Amino acid sequence: MNKNLHAKKILIAPLDWGLGHATRCIVLIQNLQKLKCDITVAASGKTRKLLENEFAGITFLNLPGYEISYSGNKRFLPCKILLQVPKILKIIRYENKWLCEMQNKYAFDAVISDNRYGLYSRTITSVFITHQLSIQTNITWLDRMLQHYNYSFINCFNECWIPDLNGKLNIAGALSHPPKMPAIPSKYIGPLSRLKKINAVTINYKWMVIISGPEPQRSIFEGKILELAAKINDKFMIVRGLPGDDSQKPASSNCMLFNHLGTEEMQTAMQQSEFIISRCGYTTVMEVLSLQKKSVFIPTPGQTEQEYLAKHLFSQNWSYTFNQDDDFKLHLKKATLFNYTLPEINMEQYKDVLNDFIERL
Template sequence: MSNTNDNFKILFSALDWGLGHTTRSIPVLKSFVEKGYDIFIACEPHSASEKILKREFPQAHFLPLRGYHIAYAKSPQLFAWKIVRQIPRIISSIKNERKQVAKWCDQYHFNMIISDNRYGFFNEKVKSIFITHQLQIIAPFSFLKKFIRRLNYNYINHFSECWIPDFESKNNLAGELSHPEKLPEIPVKYIGALSRLKKTEAEKKYDFLILLSGPEPQRTILENRFLQIKQRFTGKVLLVRGLPNEVNELASTNNFVVKNYFDADDLSEAIAQSEFVIARSGYSTVMDLFYLKKKAIFIPTPGQTEQEYLAETLMNKGFSYSFKQNEKDYYKKIGEAKDFLASNSTDFLSAF
């Protein structure tokens, strides 16, 4: 793809809060590549996001941009406090990325900017799109929810449009997160569920596919919980660690296979080969499993109110089963999940 002033140029970046913001934007970027547009991707050099996007878009131009580097507490009780302490640094990152985008706009003359949840990734002179499913951030009190939503909209309203990866109707995935009482002032467009995965037919190979993802140390904590009970599984299990940059692999057995990372094609096939998928209730994972019509067992990241809300909401709708990470007997909860999903998930999926 050539880089001339005649080409329509798009600048893109995603929040480095796990990999979900990166992966869910892949189908959006592919639609622009198919139109022949020049794609510029801003991300942290040598990061997992860069590795994934370079694999998906070898023709794209990559620009270095430091991530927010949000640190997470080991204890869920300290999760919110840990985030609050980092707010000054996050605000500084937002200001810095805004300055950097302005410099790039002068240099490359972009026609459009797309930001997946990076609040400073816009420019007043260029059409700037903000992608988010979380207009309403979950908080314990009504007055606090409204206050946080107002702060959220103060940033979102700097953009030209807001694209929401969910359905506008009452049959939706994100519930209150994407359908709050009040919308931002800028135009809002519901673009449906996004997934980079492919629907494929395959014979059953695994009883359970365990997909690990999200920030440390919680990713490793969950991984260790499953490794501790791997001998109890009677069927065949595939565990994907969600570590695209990891070189060393954990030992596998005939019935408990461990892989560091799967690209989109391998992951699509693995999901098709599995009867149940156990994963975090991050929204990108929710959209993937909904798109592939797969029975899901969610274990929300402790302290992440969004994941806890999604896990509870989707279980109430019958789409999935969920239990907390600190449950003592995972094997027992997984058995309960199988019984629950045998009679519930099909009805929800057929509503779309």
């Protein structure tokens, strides 16, 4: 029997470090569904909750996340992460064993792993999605060592998809454009965004703030935003990044506060805001750029990837940036005067890659 006659069974598994890996998988799932693929998602916790809210009728398999803990002090973050390396390696080994068991049960045609290093197999076509081929720590020897180990896992997959532009003007800079590429076929698939730009939208908010990231930094960031909003008269829309959480947070009268917004509500809120304030998580960056919104990115302290990315975007005048310990009120005033040069980006490049991939299965 010709295998091309049946609907392709695709397993998609996003990493659980923040919600960005899950949200950028939304557009992949949507388009794979249009290609008549049978989708299964491997996830747990907030990641699973977010995707369950987006998709009805999709099979979900429970796959525990990495559950990495972070330090409240940026100086101790690298040590905190290094101490968890044995735990990460243990989870990667578990992922690989788990995939073999699930493959025997479900017979997937392919697996698409968003930064989950263990989801590869010799018996199934596997794709690894990442924008971070070169890990930036500001320590040259450590960067080289980390890239070596990074590639040792990536090269176990059949393909690597890089959600960025291939050229001098790009989103992630050296993160996604290293001198040495992985040994496996690697493709720049363009940015991934679940959001679509709509013209002629009424502006209802001066600032939309998207709170995200690991604790305790998520709550520290949220506290600083709420303190700022109480001191100025501008209208704020604040999304706390807590899907499935019903807790309430007191806020000043100029704030609209939501624990979570679905895709349509998020798109509307972002379009109706003059400026977007958020962490410099890569998925959020792609979504902001897709809507051509003026943005202010405040990197999570100690996360060198976000710190590098914020500086790279600032150098291209694509966004404004400052640090969490800086004066928020002063820098937001500077952001309103910043000379933004917002790029026009082809946001549908990934569709050709998906079409080609499914045809080759």
